[in-house]
Amino acid sequence: MKTKLGPQRLILPFPTVLVVTGNMEKANIVTIAWISMLSGSPLTLGISVGQKSFTGEKIKKNKDFTVNIATVEIMDETDFCGITSGRNTDKFEISGLTKIPSSYIQSPIIKECPINFECKLVEANIVGRTNHFIGEILETHVDTEKIEDANNKGSISIEAINPLIYFSGVREYRKLGDKAGDAYKTGKKLIG
Amino acid sequence: MKTKLGPQRLILPFPTVLVVTGNMEKANIVTIAWISMLSGSPLTLGISVGQKSFTGEKIKKNKDFTVNIATVEIMDETDFCGITSGRNTDKFEISGLTKIPSSYIQSPIIKECPINFECKLVEANIVGRTNHFIGEILETHVDTEKIEDANNKGSISIEAINPLIYFSGVREYRKLGDKAGDAYKTGKKLIG
Numbered sequence: 001m002k003t004k005l006g007p008q009r010l011i012l013p014f015p016t017v018l019v020v021t022g023n024m025e026k027a028n029i030v031t032i033a034w035i036s037m038l039s040g041s042p043l044t045l046g047i048s049v050g051q052k053s054f055t056g057e058k059i060k061k062n063k064d065f066t067v068n069i070a071t072v073e074i075m076d077e078t079d080f081c082g083i084t085s086g087r088n089t090d091k092f093e094i095s096g097l098t099k100i101p102s103s104y105i106q107s108p109i110i111k112e113c114p115i116n117f118e119c120k121l122v123e124a125n126i127v128g129r130t131n132h133f134i135g136e137i138l139e140t141h142v143d144t145e146k147i148e149d150a151n152n153k154g155s156i157s158i159e160a161i162n163p164l165i166y167f168s169g170v171r172e173y174r175k176l177g178d179k180a181g182d183a184y185k186t187g188k189k190l191i192g
Numbered sequence: 193m194k195t196k197l198g199p200q201r202l203i204l205p206f207p208t209v210l211v212v213t214g215n216m217e218k219a220n221i222v223t224i225a226w227i228s229m230l231s232g233s234p235l236t237l238g239i240s241v242g243q244k245s246f247t248g249e250k251i252k253k254n255k256d257f258t259v260n261i262a263t264v265e266i267m268d269e270t271d272f273c274g275i276t277s278g279r280n281t282d283k284f285e286i287s288g289l290t291k292i293p294s295s296y297i298q299s300p301i302i303k304e305c306p307i308n309f310e311c312k313l314v315e316a317n318i319v320g321r322t323n324h325f326i327g328e329i330l331e332t333h334v335d336t337e338k339i340e341d342a343n344n345k346g347s348i349s350i351e352a353i354n355p356l357i358y359f360s361g362v363r364e365y366r367k368l369g370d371k372a373g374d375a376y377k378t379g380k381k382l383i384g
Contacts, residue, residue, distance in 0.1 A: 001335070001336040001337070002292075002308070002333040002334065002335060002336060003333070003334050003335075003336045003339060003345065004295065004331055004332070004333055005332040005333075005334055005345050005346075006331065006332060007234070007235045007328075007329040007330060007331065007332060008235070008309075008329070008332035008346075009229060009232065009235060010207070010227075010229055010237060010259075010309065011261070011307050011332075011334075011348060011353070012207035012209070012227075012261060012307075012355065013205060013206075013207050013355050013357050013368065014205075014206075014207060014228075015202070015204035015205050015206060017204070033229075034228050034229045034230070035202075035204075035228060036206075036226050036227060036228035036238060036240065037201060037202055037225075037226045037240065037360070038226065038240050038319040038320065038322060038324055039240070039319045039320025039321060039322040040201065040320070040321070040322070041320055041321050042199070042320055043199045043200070043201060044319055044320050045202060046228065046238065046319075046324075048228065048229065048230050048231070067202070069203070069204060072372050075372055075373050075378055076373075076378050076379050076381060076382060077379070077382065078379070079373070079375060079376065079377070079378045079379025079380075080379030080380075080382040080383065081379070082375070082376070082379065083376055083379050083380070083383075084379075084383065094382055094384075095382060100194075103196065115203050115204075116194070117200075117202065123319075127230040127231045127236055127238075127315075127326060128230065128231025128232070128233055128234055128236050129231055129232070129233050130230060130231040130232070132230055132238075134319060136199075137199040137200065137202075138199060139196055139198065139199065140196070140197040140198060140199060140200035140203075141194040141195070141196055141197070142194065142195050142197055142203075143193070143194060143195075144193040144194060144195045145193070147195060153195065153197050154197075154200075154361065156203060156361060156362065158359055158362060158364070158366075161203070163204065163205050164372060165205050165357065165368070165369075166375060167350055168229070169346065169348060170346075170348065170350060171374065171375040171376055172350070172371055172372075172373075172374060172375060173371070173372040173373045173374070173375055173378070174350075174368055174369055174370070174371055174372060175369035175370050175371075175372050176205065176357070176366055176369045177357075177366055177367035177368045177369035177370075178366065178367050178369075179364055179365070179366055179367075180264050180267055180356060180364075180365040180366060180367050181267050181268075181271070181364075181365045182363065182364060182365070183271060183274070183358060183363040183364060183365055184271065184274070184275055184363055185271070186267055186268050186271045186365070187268050187269070187270070187271025187272030187273070187274065187275050187276075188271075188272075188275070189268060190268060190269065190272040190286055190287060191272065191275075191276065192286075
């Protein structure tokens, strides 16, 4: 039996990421879960941030941003960056998170985040009351020691990354659980 | 130390959802992880599906779709729906998943998925080589027994939902792990 709840926000596990805007002198961080891949060629992602947010202003001005994966180790810092505004808070200073320069853009990446994406703004839209920024991924940085096989740069240990998963609706952060199966494989048993 | 990998797909935990298009006579299912909330008012989400996909054609024609949360229990069926095409396969028939009618739209929901969203298409865009469909959530269905407190319809047990988390890059399905903390709370200790 199903119960109808009316329109609800997606009750789903989402990634938690820190979006950085600005430059090495002055930069801001915001925490979001509203992020998705949009295209594989070129590699493009979308992020949603409030129309009146400080981050929205900075992205429109500077035309770039970085996406940095949040981990369980920096959960408090991550949550802090989501409940404060960069208009009146230097979030790098208070959180203790460390800026390091990007290779291609002004906005820095965060050292404490094991994976970082440099993004160039390619399109800015408004959906409802929210900015939707489309960015092309220009570069990916990964903590070197989290690459399992130096000859295979894609062999990144998820356990070592220890990503923070955000569950909307119940507003909980969750850790990664056990492996359930291999994607693109486990369904083959249903193909006759 | 960081290693540069060049542009990479987001190595992040993503939700796994089944998108249904069509009607009670003939419907199709596709599995995606490229989904995000786009706006809270009205409640709007975005899904990305290949420009040549069967699902893309059906959404453009029928102007609606449903989003159904995949669970660990239906992992094989979920993966199957992601590696086959509805052009030559009746995925409902082969997977054994069950269609039930939506309240407001033609596309059915899936009984075996504990949470279902009915969406009306509000905008269709192309990003790179991929369709980006923006849908407004008209209705949410939840398995009645997964609501913990009948007087509080938002009290949904995540453990009972048992969502399937997709990890791109390594192409793994993961289970939900332990609670790490409360969002919008745990960061308050950093506010002076």
